[in-house]
Amino acid sequence: MPDSALIAAPPAVRVRGAHVRLGRATVFDDLAFSAEAGRFTGILGPSGVGKTTLLKLIAGLLPADGAFIGDERGNRLSGCIAWMAQKDLLxxxxxxxxxxxxxxxxxxxxxxxxxxxxxxxxxxxxxxxxxxxxxxxxxxxxxxxxxxxxxxxRPVVLMDEPFSAVDPLTRIGLQDLAARMLAGRTVVFVTHDPLEALRLGHAVFVLSGAPATARPIPLPADAWPRAADAPGVLAAQAEILRALAS
Amino acid sequence: MSRRLVAVAVLLGLWTLAWAGAGQMEFILPPPWRVAAALWDNRELLAEHGAITLAEILLGLGCGAGLGVLAALSLALWRPAALWLWPLFVATQALPVFAIAPLLVLWLGYGMASKVAMAALIIFFPVASAFYDGLRRTDPDLLDLARTMNAPPLAVLRHLRVPAALPGLASGLKVGAAVAPIGAVVGEWVGSSAGLGFLMLHANARLQVPLMFAALFLLAAMAILLHAAIAAGLRRALPWVHDTLDQPHARD
Missing domain, CATH: 1.10.238 (Recoverin; domain 1)
Incomplete structure (x- = not known):
């Protein structure tokens, strides 16, 4: 059971040497990914690229197969993770x-x-x-x-497209709520919505290719959580959409 | 309600027409009022034998459903059971219950036990199969969530798999309630000295056809009431299960 000291100093998330094959397709080949402690890290990418697979790997829901998955001190994350899926699962x-x-x-x-x-x-x-x-x-x-x-x-919260099933206005309200309630924890969230990644991410990675690699994208300097209509956010959103389409 | 009355009236009308058209032969097809008279005249006899058949059905339903639930749980909990026992259960369903009825009477005697066993046997499979299917189909995302919560397997079974499978179990019980009388009556036909099946066979041999129809009517009424009672009980016990066909927009 994680104590409040862990919440006060949450661990970072490190993934090294992840190999995942689903059927004949190689999803990850020696993938590296890291999320900083106490920060929101967004993962963007096209459908089927392996966003959820990466999140499940961190959560320990898939076999690690020799990969290192843990914190910055080399400890495992088991017992430190709370999971929020795309469906509410009530x-x-x-x-x-x-x-x-x-x-x-x-x-x-x-x-x-x-x-x-x-x-x-x-x-x-x-x-x-x-x-x-x-x-x-x-x-x-x-x-x-x-x-x-x-x-x-738990000090680490993993969210898999948590707000994708609601209308845009409700989504913005939920994003503000999540930013307020989860601030200070290490949050890794997957989304297909560039705006969501830009609003909530202290860092955002684009997952692309097969096997997939994670590439950080530059973020606007607006105060976090970023407003949906901030000029920097809107410009960056256009940039991301272009990058995802190409 | 008025729909049901109309349906009953139409049925009685057709019945009377058939009786009249077939030459008014009472020993082939008695008219509805003769059956009603037979019901009334033999009310004590019918009640006595009906009670025995009802007891057989209820005991059979209890045993069959209980065993079905236990079987489904052990199949879900213990993988070798699923690999070895399930094919066996399916194979027993290939044996018609009519074929093993004489054996059961031979082994368990002419009394109630062989009828209860027959009813239990016929109820077991629909209950076990529906519940087991439900237990296997828990939402995998829900199981993932439970794993991140460090839930022990037994707690997952108790708090997630079993409640999620209850609608499946409910369908199995409803099928079981509908087929239970078959088991009891087949058992009575093969060898017995009491029960509605026995009474029907007896009446048939003596060409007391109205009495036979009266017994048949009582049996059908019992089966329908049992099914309705179980359905109502399940609706009450599982308030979160919605019948989407009953909603106004369901047939859009």
């Missing part, structure tokens, strides 16, 4: 608050009910704790998923 048979407490429920840990309610209030869902998830809108469901991620209280 369980329809549990209440909203019980969904937030899912990790504790699975590990058989008692308590945490007050914390779950506090987190729900923090993501703007006060008073919905005892409702069923099917009474919530798509944006509200993602808020619950965010609260569930925060409930795990």
């Amino acid at each position: 369980l329809p048979w549990l209440t909203v608050a019980e969904n937030v407490r899912l990790g504790a429920r699975l590990r058989g840990e008692p308590g945490g009910r007050d914390k779950a309610r506090a987190l729900l209030a923090a993501v703007g869902l006060e008073g919905r704790a005892d409702d069923r998830p099917d009474t919530l809108s798509g944006g509200q469901r993602q808020r619950v998923a965010l609260a569930r991620t925060l409930m795990e209280d």
Whole structure:
């Protein structure tokens, strides 16, 4: 169980020598990737290039096959990671608050009910704790998923296209919320939305090619989290779209 | 409700027409009112035998469903069981229950046990198969999430796989409830001294065709009520499962 000292000084994420083959295709051949401690690192790239595969590799959901996956001191990340998937993965048979407490429920840990309610209030869902998830809108469901991620209280948070299923306005609100709630943790997020990467990323990598390589892209100097309509963000977005298309 | 009344009225009308058209032969097809009279006149006899058949069906349903659930869980928990036992279960379904009924009567006697075993046998497979299918189809993304939460496998089964498979189990139970009377009645036909199946065979041999129809009616009513009760119970127990065909926009 990670303690608050770990959250105060979260680890960086390092991937070295990653080799992944899916069927006959070589997804990664000696891939290197790193995300700085306490920062948001975005991964952009076309569909099928291996963004989710990289994230799953970091999460330990795929066999490492000799690759090093750990922090800057050479330690493994197991037990340090909270996962937020593209789907909200809320369980329809549990209440909203019980969904937030899912990790504790699975590990058989008692308590945490007050914390779950506090987190729900923090993501703007006060008073919905005892409702069923099917009474919530798509944006509200993602808020619950965010609260569930925060409930795990892990220093590293991995997000796989977390806000891709909601409308653009809701998405911007969720991005602000995520930036506020997850600030200070090491966050690695995958997105296909250049604007999302530019808004939330302290660093952004474009994953491209087969086997894929990660290439950092220059970011505008606006204050983080960057406003969606900042001139630097808009210019960089056009740049990224050109790069992704070529 | 009015739709059902109309359906019943139409059915009774067709029945009467068939009886009239076939030359009004009561020992081939009695008219509805003769069957109703037979139901009333033999109410004590029917109740006595009906209770026995109902007990066989309910016990069979309980045993068959219980064993089906246990089998599905052990298949999901223990890989060798899935590899070795599942093909065996499927193979038992190739044996028609009619063919093993005499054996069961030979082994378990003329009493209730052989009928309960028959009903259980016929219910076991739909329940085990539907539940096992459900247990195998847990959303892989959900399992990934559980892994990042360091969930032990038994907790994943209890909190994720089993609840996610309950709608599948519900379908299996509904099929089981619908076929359970077949098992009980087949058992009674092969060898028994009580039950609706026994009564029907007996009435048939003595050309008491109205009584036979009355027993048949009672059996069908029991099966329909059992199915409805189970469906209603499941709806109540699984409030998060929506019947999308019942929603107004479902057939757009």
